[in-house]
Structure formats: structure tokens, C-alpha cells
Amino acid sequence: MRGAVTAQAPAKVNLLLQVGPLREDGYHDLVTVFQAVSLHEEVTAAPAREWGISVESADGTDVSGVPLDSSNLALRAAQLLAERRGVDEAVHLHVRKGVPVAGGMAGGSADAAAALVACDALWQLHSGLDGLAALGAELGSDVPFGLHGRTAVGTGRGEQLVPVLTTASFAWVFVLGTAGLSTPAVFRECDRLRALDGASAQPGDGRLEAVELALRGGDAEALGRALSNDLADAACSLAPELGRTLAAGRAAGAVAGLVSGSGPTVALLADSPAGAQRLAAELAPVVGPGRLRTATGPVAGARVLEPVAS
Ligand SMILES: C[C@@](CO)(OP(=O)(O)O)[C@H](O)COP(=O)(O)OP(=O)(O)OC[C@H]1O[C@@H](n2ccc(N)nc2=O)[C@H](O)[C@@H]1O
Numbered sequence: 001m002r003g004a005v006t007a008q009a010p011a012k013v014n015l016l017l018q019v020g021p022l023r024e025d026g027y028h029d030l031v032t033v034f035q036a037v038s039l040h041e042e043v044t045a046a047p048a049r050e051w052g053i054s055v056e057s058a059d060g061t062d063v064s065g066v067p068l069d070s071s072n073l074a075l076r077a078a079q080l081l082a083e084r085r086g087v088d089e090a091v092h093l094h095v096r097k098g099v100p101v102a103g104g105m106a107g108g109s110a111d112a113a114a115a116l117v118a119c120d121a122l123w124q125l126h127s128g129l130d131g132l133a134a135l136g137a138e139l140g141s142d143v144p145f146g147l148h149g150r151t152a153v154g155t156g157r158g159e160q161l162v163p164v165l166t167t168a169s170f171a172w173v174f175v176l177g178t179a180g181l182s183t184p185a186v187f188r189e190c191d192r193l194r195a196l197d198g199a200s201a202q203p204g205d206g207r208l209e210a211v212e213l214a215l216r217g218g219d220a221e222a223l224g225r226a227l228s229n230d231l232a233d234a235a236c237s238l239a240p241e242l243g244r245t246l247a248a249g250r251a252a253g254a255v256a257g258l259v260s261g262s263g264p265t266v267a268l269l270a271d272s273p274a275g276a277q278r279l280a281a282e283l284a285p286v287v288g289p290g291r292l293r294t295a296t297g298p299v300a301g302a303r304v305l306e307p308v309a310s
């Protein structure tokens with residue numbers, strides 16, 4: 001058996017997030033377009049006498065909100081894989097976080113995806129992407145995308161994925177929120193605001209086609225016009241600073257901006273990697289440099305980085 005295996009998995013941004021009505025199982029049907037971006041989580045799985053987990057930050061951001069018990073998604077992922085494949089070995093997982101915690105960028109899901117890939121390699125299970133994605137969907141709606149990466153349309157809870165043709169790399173600036181937002185709370189707020197307005201979900205209104213066309217053409221301006229997020233009003237209602245951050249991003253020259261997933265991270269689209277650096281430099285005095293990350297997308301899904309032979 002190998003001594004330890006490290007895997008990485010990417011953060012995501014939702015280029016489109018259409019939210020349908022609340023289902024009986026407590027979830028909402030989604031039509032979303034995920035893009036994997038170059039902020040990564042790294043998970044190292046090492047054989048151990050007992051199950052355990054440790055967490056560090058890759059970039060100095062606060063990781064105190066990450067649970068260190070059996071509710072941690074990475075640990076749950078490793079234990080689920082062991083249980084389903086009949087593995088009687090414990091591992092210690094070390095997580096190095098490069099994705100903001102509770103930021104709407106699926107950091108916990110990326111940890112689960114990386115843990116599945118690392119443990120699958122450590123235990124030499126050869127489960128394959130689809131096998132791991134089926135387990136991932138049991139852990140969280142965003143976990144299958146963390147495994148697949150690139151750009152994909154997600155339907156159902158977001159776990160049913162179809163790749164999208166993308167002909168260009170896009171440049172992003174992410175502005176971290178000052179406090180995390182809970183995903184279930186944002187979905188609840190969305191339902192509450194819709195009930196107040198008498199508004200209902202708007203499926204099939206051509207927004208998906210506009211995003212797909214912009215991605216196929218590799219056109220950042222067209223993508224900027226097509227970005228949309230049905231959870232944005234709910235996230236802004238719970239965290240009003242988001243509206244101000246979006247306005248600051250536009251004033252600083254972003255092609256477009258939107259709330260990432262359920263927030264509170266704000267994603268700003270730039271015209272190029274150099275444009276993203278300029279945008280971040282412009283915003284640093286406004287929001288503080290510690291809250292800015294630049295990235296590109298799409299990038300690959302979860303993969304083994306450095307298998308260490310025993
Ligand atoms: C909103 C999105 C958009 O990609 O991302 P984040 O902002 O969390 O990163 C996802 O739908 C989040 O997926 P994930 O974070 O994996 O959520 P899950 O653990 O599956 O669900 C947590 C809770 O969110 C709500 N939920 C989630 C997914 C969905 N399609 N409908 C929902 O209503 C439910 O209240 C559920 O109990």
C-alpha cells in the first residue's frame with residue numbers, strides 16, 4: 001500500500017443559477033452552469049490507526065469555521081468510500097484550504113471530492129469518475145462537480161452534469177465576504193422573498209442558451225451579459241454589503257459581477273488575466289487586499305497530485 005496520497009480539487013463559480021420551486025425533499029430543482037476555477041483544496045490521505053482530520057489555510061484566511069469532527073465533508077467522504085468498498089483501514093486526512101470557507105465556492109465539496117480521489121488511489125480501488133460521483137452526490141449537491149471540473153450544466157439538485165463546450169479561459173477576481181452565509185438559509189430567504197413578491201421560479205427563459213453561446217464563442221463580454229444568479233437577491237438581503245461590493249467591482253472596471261452561488265463571495269469577470277490583476281489592484285484599497293483572489297477557469301476536476309511511495 002502507498003504511504004500517503006495527495007489530491008487537489010477546485011472551487012467553482014455558478015455562471016448561471018436558476019432556482020426552481022422547493023421540492024418535497026427540501027431541495028430546489030436547479031439549472032446551473034458550473035465553472036471550476038483555479039483556487040484549490042488539497043487533501044492528503046495517510047494510513048492511520050484511527051480516523052482523523054486536520055486543517056490548515058493555504059493563504060492565511062480563517063479556517064476556524066471548518067469542523068474537525070465526523071461532520072467534516074472530507075472525513076465523511078473517506079468513510080463512505082471505505083464502507084461501500086469494504087475497506088477496513090482508517091486514514092488521517094490533512095486538508096490545505098485555498099477556497100474561502102462558507103463562501104459559495106464549494107470548498108467543503110472540493111474537500112470531499114479530493115478525499116474520494118485520494119483514498120481511492122491509496123486503497124487502489126479504481127472506482128472511476130462515475131463511481132466516485134455517485135458517492136459524492138450522497139454527500140452534497142456540489143460534490144460531483146468538484147470531481148468532474150471544467151464547465152458543466154448541472155440539473156436536478158445540481159448533481160446531474162453535462163459538460164459544456166468552452167473555447168477560452170476566463171479571468172476572475174473573487175472578493176471574499178466578511179462573514180460566511182449558510183446555504184440553506186439563503187435558499188430559505190429566496191423562498192421567502194418569492195412568497196412576498198408573489199413571484200415564482202422562471203424556468204426555460206433562454207438564459208442557459210445565452211451562457212452556452214458565450215462560452216462556445218469564448219466571449220467574455222457576452223458571458224458578462226449572460227451571468228445571472230437567482231439566489232443573488234436573497235444573499236444581498238441577508239448580507240447587504242454584497243450590493244456595495246458588486247457596485248465597487250463594476251466601478252473598478254469589471255466586465256460583470258455576480259454573487260457566487262449562495263454567497264457571500266462576489267465573482268468579478270475580467271477581460272484577461274492582466275485585466276484581473278489591474279481590477280484586484282484597483283479594489284485592494286476599497287475592500288482590503290486580504291479579501292481578493294484572482295483565478296482563471298475552467299480548470300480540471302479532482303486529481304491525484306503526488307502519490308508518495310511507502
Ligand atoms: C448553492 C450552491 C450552488 O452550486 O452552492 P454553494 O453556494 O453552497 O456553494 C449549491 O446548490 C449548494 O450545494 P451544496 O452546498 O452541496 O448543498 P447540499 O449540502 O446539497 O444542501 C444543503 C442545503 O441547501 C439547500 N439546497 C441545496 C441544493 C439544492 N439544489 N436545493 C437546496 O434547497 C437545502 O436546504 C439543503 O439541505
Ligand SMILES: Nc1ncnc2c1ncn2[C@@H]1O[C@H](COP(=O)(O)OP(=O)(O)O)[C@@H](O)[C@H]1O
Binds near residue numbers: 112
Ligand atoms: N471540509 C469542509 N470545509 C469547509 N466547510 C465544511 C467542511 N466540511 C463541512 N463543512 C461545513 O460546510 C459549511 C459550508 O462550507 P463550504 O463548502 O466552504 O461553503 P459553501 O457551501 O458556501 O460553498 C461550512 O460552514 C461548514 O460548517
